[in-house]
Amino acid sequence: MLPNSLLQRMVKWCPWLLRDEPKQPVKVLVTGAAGQIGYAIVAMIARGQMLGPDQPVVLHMLDLPRMADALNGVRMELVDAALPLLRGRVLAAGVVATSDEAEAFKGVNFAVLIGGWPRKEGMERKDLIAKNVAIYRGQASALQQHAAPNCKVLVVANPANTNALVLKEFAPAIPAKNITCLTRLDHNRALGQISEKLGVHVGDVKNAVVWGNHSSTQFPDASHATVRNEQGEKPVRELVSDKTWLREEFVSVVQQRGAAVIKARKQSSSLSAASSACDHMRDWVLGTPKGTWVSMGVYSDGSYGVPKGIFYSFPVTCDKGEWSIVQGLQVDDFARSKMELSAKELEEEKAIADEFVSIERD
Amino acid sequence: MAKEPMRVLVTGAAGQIGYALVPMIARGIMLGADQPVILHMLDIPPAAESLNGVKMELVDAAFPLLKGVVATTDVVEACTGVNVAVMVGGFPRKEGMERKDVMSKNVSIYKAQASALEAHAAPNCKVLVVANPANTNALILKEFAPSIPEKNITCLTRLDHNRALGQISERLSVQVSDVKNVIIWGNHSSTQYPDVNHATVKTSSGEKPVRELVADDEWLNGEFIKTVQQRGAAIIKARKLSSALSAASSACDHIRDWVLGTPEGTFVSMGVYSDGSYGVPAGLIYSFPVTCSGGEWKIVQGLPIDELSRKKMDDTAQELSEEKTLAYSCLE
Numbered sequence: 001m002l003p004n005s006l007l008q009r010m011v012k013w014c015p016w017l018l019r020d021e022p023k024q025p026v027k028v029l030v031t032g033a034a035g036q037i038g039y040a041i042v043a044m045i046a047r048g049q050m051l052g053p054d055q056p057v058v059l060h061m062l063d064l065p066r067m068a069d070a071l072n073g074v075r076m077e078l079v080d081a082a083l084p085l086l087r088g089r090v091l092a093a094g095v096v097a098t099s100d101e102a103e104a105f106k107g108v109n110f111a112v113l114i115g116g117w118p119r120k121e122g123m124e125r126k127d128l129i130a131k132n133v134a135i136y137r138g139q140a141s142a143l144q145q146h147a148a149p150n151c152k153v154l155v156v157a158n159p160a161n162t163n164a165l166v167l168k169e170f171a172p173a174i175p176a177k178n179i180t181c182l183t184r185l186d187h188n189r190a191l192g193q194i195s196e197k198l199g200v201h202v203g204d205v206k207n208a209v210v211w212g213n214h215s216s217t218q219f220p221d222a223s224h225a226t227v228r229n230e231q232g233e234k235p236v237r238e239l240v241s242d243k244t245w246l247r248e249e250f251v252s253v254v255q256q257r258g259a260a261v262i263k264a265r266k267q268s269s270s271l272s273a274a275s276s277a278c279d280h281m282r283d284w285v286l287g288t289p290k291g292t293w294v295s296m297g298v299y300s301d302g303s304y305g306v307p308k309g310i311f312y313s314f315p316v317t318c319d320k321g322e323w324s325i326v327q328g329l330q331v332d333d334f335a336r337s338k339m340e341l342s343a344k345e346l347e348e349e350k351a352i353a354d355e356f357v358s359i360e361r362d
Numbered sequence: 363m364a365k366e367p368m369r370v371l372v373t374g375a376a377g378q379i380g381y382a383l384v385p386m387i388a389r390g391i392m393l394g395a396d397q398p399v400i401l402h403m404l405d406i407p408p409a410a411e412s413l414n415g416v417k418m419e420l421v422d423a424a425f426p427l428l429k430g431v432v433a434t435t436d437v438v439e440a441c442t443g444v445n446v447a448v449m450v451g452g453f454p455r456k457e458g459m460e461r462k463d464v465m466s467k468n469v470s471i472y473k474a475q476a477s478a479l480e481a482h483a484a485p486n487c488k489v490l491v492v493a494n495p496a497n498t499n500a501l502i503l504k505e506f507a508p509s510i511p512e513k514n515i516t517c518l519t520r521l522d523h524n525r526a527l528g529q530i531s532e533r534l535s536v537q538v539s540d541v542k543n544v545i546i547w548g549n550h551s552s553t554q555y556p557d558v559n560h561a562t563v564k565t566s567s568g569e570k571p572v573r574e575l576v577a578d579d580e581w582l583n584g585e586f587i588k589t590v591q592q593r594g595a596a597i598i599k600a601r602k603l604s605s606a607l608s609a610a611s612s613a614c615d616h617i618r619d620w621v622l623g624t625p626e627g628t629f630v631s632m633g634v635y636s637d638g639s640y641g642v643p644a645g646l647i648y649s650f651p652v653t654c655s656g657g658e659w660k661i662v663q664g665l666p667i668d669e670l671s672r673k674k675m676d677d678t679a680q681e682l683s684e685e686k687t688l689a690y691s692c693l694e
Contacts, residue, residue, distance in 0.1 A: 039382075039606075039607060040381075040382070040385065042607070043382060043386070043607045043610070043611060044385070044389070047386070047389070047391055047611075049389055053395075069599075069600045069601075070600060070601050070602070072600050073597055073599075073600030073601035074601070074607070076593075076596065076597055076600060077597060077601075077605055077606075077607045077608040078607070078608070079525075079528040079529075079531075079532060079538075080521065080524055080525040080528050080593060080597075080605065080608040080612075081524055081528075081607065081608040081611040081612065082523075082524035082525075082527040082528050082531075082538045082539075082615075083538070083611070084537070084538065084539035086538075087537045087538075087539075093535075185422065188422055188423055188424035189421075189422045189424075191424045192421040192422050192423075192424050195421075195424075196421065201429060202421075202424045202425070202426070202428075203424075203426040203427075257418070257422060260418065261415050261418055261419060261422070263415075264411050264412060264414050264415030264418060265411075265412050265415035265416070265419075266412065269419055269422065270381075270419075271381060271384070271385050271416070271419045271420070271423065272419040272420075272422040272423040274385070275385055275389075275423040275425070276422075276423065279424075
């Protein structure tokens with residue numbers, strides 16, 4: 001095994017020599033790992049769905065002390081599954097299961113923050129803010145102190161955008177661009193709804209946009225989406241004969257899908273959330289396909305008239321490990337009003353969060 | 363040229379293992395990253411809404427390989443045209459419950475499923491029974507679906523096999539992918555025999571026998587065996603739920619190796635219809651070491667069996683014969 005410093009110099013100056021060298025393991029943290037989404041996602045990460053089938057992974061799993069037995073059960077199952085990608089550099093141990101934040105965050109290259117207060121049937125998002133501000137403030141410290149440089153963070157726990165904001169505020173050493181929140185689930189849901197409406201395969205649908213908050217004010221926008229058929233790429237808005245569907249039913253179904261799944265399953269979406277979190281991270285790290293964008297909750301730079309200083313979902317492309325907002329998309333009055341509504345909600349959430357933060361400070 | 367989709371049935375799809383398994387299938391872990399799939403999901407009417415929730419989530423995840431989802435409580439619709447059937451549906455084991463406790467509940471389920479599969483599945487459908495008691499459920503299925511070739515009906519012991527690999531890798535502090543050729547003989551129960559006599563570890567100086575590297579026969583013949591045998595119960599104790607993640611993952615491994623072949627020099631464990639190999643009574647579904655090629659499994663022959671192994675292999679065969687008798691008595 002080559003020492004890391006030598007490897008880094010070789011990667012820079014003569015990458016061809018490393019052609020056949022297996023990849024070094026990376027460390028991936030999952031918080032709330034003993035919960036439902038955690039259970040789904042660790043299996044996916046260990047199979048290479050997040051970072052590629054050739055990328056070995058050391059999984060760090062964090063949960064509360066009272067979940068220690070359950071978390072250990074998850075660790076045992078990961079060992080039992082004999083997964084080839086789950087391996088460390090030295091001791092071969094591919095899984096760390098802990099309730100200690102410092103140990104959990106130590107040296108991690110990727111952090112998926114699922115731990116938080118879960119949404120139950122009937123619960124309002126704003127109810128969650130109070131409970132989660134304290135959690136995310138603590139996580140921010142641990143992240144800043146212990147994670148590897150350039151750690152990429154994905155916040156999943158709701159209220160995702162505002163949790164990401166609290167994290168950013170309390171981890172000033174972490175570049176804002178490295179903190180994101182999950183709206184890829186909504187984006188994938190939007191693609192799914194379009195595919196069902198048009199009777200096409202979801203793999204042929206792309207470039208929906210989810211603007212704003214991962215909440216019921218999100219704006220799923222199909223106006224730039226396309227479908228690949230025998231004649232090439234066609235705009236969805238041309239193929240859908242019912243023009244009101246795009247503005248009404250499509251929007252409300254996607255906005256409320258989380259609640260619909262809870263109603264059917266009596267539990268929050270786990271499978272689809274976990275899968276979408278893998279998609280989010282994978283595209284961020286490995287890049288989006290040419291001509292395709294995805295939706296990510298990112299720190300707003302004011303694009304499209306969205307206020308700065310909040311985490312807002314935008315259309316992005318990813319290349320060489322960096323995301324960038326797709327600029328220049330047409331936004332009509334209808335879209336503008338929806339986008340502003342979601343921005344307004346995010347500013348309100350921010351104000352509520354700020355209140356709790358200052359209560360904590362005192 | 364894209365492959366034609368394969369239809370994969372999962373019964374008990376609204377349950378824990380089903381929920382872990384369906385996204386794995388939809389991502390190509392079971393049949394390969396280039397094999398489109400159509401998922402058929404079956405569960406009982408009380409679970410219909412929950413099952414629909416799973417279907418919704420599969421749509422929501424926008425899986426490129428998933429060409430369709432059928433979510434149904436109708437066993438005929440579920441079985442129609444399926445190329446692979448993973449039978450997870452059955453009575454789940456809870457903390458404290460012995461495998462035999464669930465026997466009678468499952469016998470009638472598997473008799474009914476056998477008829478439906480026989481009548482409606484695609485020719486050469488490959489069947490994997492997961493629901494416990496897996497070996498005996500598979501036997502019932504075989505008995506009541508006589509037109510399904512007996513070689514196409516198997517049960518899951520790959521979970522135990524993978525657990526054995528995991529235990530050795532932890533003991534030796536090596537990558538689990540460097541350990542191979544353990545064998546699980548017999549019943550997917552506490553009488554299974556995890557056998558390391560032919561297992562090896564890849565080291566910098568080549569393949570070395572596990573027994574040599576561990577250098578602790580007392581552990582290998584004692585605690586190691588017990589740990590693997592009772593791992594299911596240990597998971598239930600920790601999680602308060604049965605293994606789902608590892609069961610689903612191992613089910614994918616079982617089917618994948620069966621369909622796509624085992625690597626050169628490697629064998630795996632599968633519960634298959636005994637042909638009398640190794641002195642195991644014919645007419646039981648018994649876990650053997652197998653290699654797979656061209657979509658067929660074949661028992662690895664000629665492995666030397668020592669006295670200790672013989673006894674353990676016979677004990678688990680005995681339990682399976684007893685389960686078979688018990689199962690048949692439930693049918694009267």
